[in-house]
Structure formats: structure tokens, C-alpha cells
Amino acid sequence: MVNEMETYLKISDLHKTFYPHGKPLKVLEGINLEVDKGEIFGIIGFSGAGKSTLARCINRLETSDSGSIELGGTDILKLSKKELLKERHRIGMIFQNFNLFDSMTVYQNIAYPLQIAGVPKAQIKDRVLETAELVGLTEKLKAHPGALSGGQKQRVGIARAIVTNPDFIISDEATSALDPQTTMQILDLLKEINRKSGITILMITHELDAIRYICNRMAVLEEGKITESGLVRDIFENPNSKTGELFAKVFKLLQNVELTSGGGI
């Protein structure tokens, strides 16, 4: 099969070492990764595998030690501070703990990135309403995040991430704090956004189901290295790494439980 897809994110030989209490701790050891334009790409790993660090290196919330990150043809690591701020308008990010601004209403939360990006006032309102409708929050615009449920909060988080029409979304454990049903709804929403706007999504998670549900391709991150990557189906059926094997095992086990107990636990 010829891959006609255009590569959108290309990470080459990325390294990052932390020094907690002065001792070196290698978190990323030569990450190589390619994500195609318009796809939803999953990265799975246990806690401590370096998932979040990898996510944060991409928009430079974390400075990496060496390597290169190309995003839509731009070398992220070579940008000046000013250019970086501008570039970040093109990268949306959603978080496990939502990280919404409690002092602002839902409307203000969604409008904030537009104001920062310098969008003219007249256009902000239309864009916020449009985005709120897409994520299903039209009724809640005047509420403060404190009054929302977890799922609604993440909808605000997603709206805030996509309101500037970015080309790329980093989802750092976006559904890990939500219950299974809400998780499905949020994943459906991400899928819909991806389908409608062709936005590229990098899903970083430890949840198998989330990856299986919305990703086509995935990579396994293990102790700071990508141990395998490819089609989700292939990795689940024929894992080549420790983590992949373990996940596949857990997955099969869960399937058996579902079969024998009729789905209930």
C-alpha cells in the first residue's frame, strides 16, 4: 500500500533528561515519531513512561535537550520566543484536569485564546458561539466552570483548544479523569471534530479502549523509547513490545470477562 498521506508531525531523536535532586533521570531517549496530517494518532504507555513529557515537548512547555520536532513544516525547537507564542495559536492542547479558568465564564474561557491571538472583537462572538454549538455547550455559556460536570468541563477544554482553528491538537490524558460513559462521549466529539475539520490529533493516554475507539495508528512508549508503532489492529493482535504484550493480554482478558459474564462485572 502506498502511503499518500502527508506527514504533519515529525519527531526525530528527541531526548530529555530531568535532574530531580541532582541525579539525572532520562525520560525521553531518542523518540522518533511520524504522525500524518488529519489522522488521530495514539500514544500509549504506563505512568512514568514519559508520555506527558513528550506531549509537553511538542509545544515547548518543556524544553527538550536534543533532537528535532517538525510540525507542519515548522521546526518547533528553532522558533524564537515570540514566534513560539504565535505558533502555539496553531496547536490546541487538552488536559486531564481540564485546567479551565475558574474566574471566567464558559464564554470567556472559550474566547480567551481568540483574544490572545488578536482576533478582531467583532469576530470573537461568532466564533465562540459556533464552537460552543459544536461541542454542545450553547446552554452553559454564562456558567462558570465550577458549576459544570467533568464531561462538560472537558467540552469547554476542547472548545478552548479548537476555537482558534488550529491544525493540531495534543490530548494529554484528556479522558482519564472521566467515567466510561463520558469518556465515550468525549471521544465521539473528538472524532467528529477530526472528521469535520481534518484536524490532526495526538492522543496520549494509558487507556486501551480510548485508543482502540478512535485511533487508526498508534505507538507504544516504554521507558522513554517508542518500542513499536503501526496500525492499532496489528499491535493489539501481534504485539512486539513488553507494554504492547501486556496491554494486549489485558485486553483479551477483558474480552473474556465480557463474554463469560455477559458484559457485567
Place this chain on the structure above:
Amino acid sequence: MSLLDSSLWEVIKASFDPAIWKELWGPIGETLYMTVVSSLIMLVFGLLIGILLTITNPDGLVPLKASYTVSGWVINCLRSLPQMIMIILMIPVARLFFGKAYGTNACIIAIAASCIPMYARIVESSLLEIEKGKIEAAQAIGSNNLSIIFRILLPETVPSLIRGFTVSVISVLSMTALAGMFGAGGIGDIAVRYGYQRFQHDRLFACVYILIILVQLIQGIGNLVSKQILKTRNLI
């Protein structure tokens, strides 16, 4: 009336004598004037220094280790001076500004000098309370540091900043009473001149009532405002 020759009950009754209270309105005004002006000065400079401390912190937005260490050290030095000694130290400074070393305005300098470092520390600890994730979200959106400070950091921590300010205003109030001993006028001056030097305990008691009422009022307003904000944000 003195506790030396009268019973406690009689002194308490005398402390409500309208004749005493008539003489207290002036000093109450002076105390309020000193408290309000000093608090405003403290608010402006305390916030400014507190913000600088927070962002120059090694984990802050603009880590500047040298500046953070030096300013921390200076603040600690200023804070280790008891308020009374600060008043004495500020006498020449007040003379420089106002041409005299006594009076309400002269003491405002000493009160500000003593309370600004304290409030700066309180501001710093309030600002450090913010969830790091919110700052990160703002950074990921592409906010510059000024937007982060004024649109995220300060608004998000406002309830805590108000509680800290309340505590500090009460501390300013108690310092105005102390300053009364050094010619600042106000309630403290009455308490010292009549209560301490002339054993007129009825007047001393009246001063105590006023201070209690003022503290209750300040704390009450602070709690109310901070709670109201939290309620608007559905956080309580």
C-alpha cells in the same frame, strides 16, 4: 475613672459615657485615615513585590535566581524588625518627607515600611497556590507573561488575595495603635495617654471596644467579599 479606686463594673458603665465618646470621634477619624492610607500603599507595593517574588521564583514564569534570593533576603530582614523599632528607624525618613517626625502622615511611612514586606509575602503565598496546570494551559494557548499575570494569575487567586489583604489590614490597624505612642494620634494615642499615663481606664475600655468593632468589621467585609466571589464561581 480608674480601676484603682472603682469596681470593674463601674468602669465598664463609665466607659459608655457619651462625654468620653464625644472626644473619641476625632481620634477614630485619625485611626481610620492612617489605616486606609497605609493599607492602600501596602496593597499597591505589596502586590507589586509579591508578583515579582512569584515570577522570579526558580519555578516561576521568569526565573531570576539572584534577584529572587536578594529580594527574599531584604524582605526577611525588614520583617525581622519589630514594628516599634521600625517606627523609630523611620523617624528620619518621615522628617525628610514631611519635615516633621510626628503626626499621622509621618507614621504612615513607618506603617507602610513594616507592613509592605509582610503583605508581599502573603501575596506570594496566595499566588503560589494557583494550580500549575492553569498557567500551563495559558502558556499552551500562546499567552505572554503579562497576560498570564493579569488575566490568569491574579484573577484566579483573587479570593485568597482578599483574605490575605484582610489579615494585613488588621495588622495595619494594630500598628496604628502602637504608632499612637510615637505621636501619631488616633485611638492608640488616647489609650496610652489616658489609659496608661492617667489610669483613666474607662477611656481605655472605650478604645478597646472601638478596636474590636473595627477588626470585626474588616474581617467581616473581607470574608464576605471573598466568599461572594467563590460563590459566583461556583467553587463553594
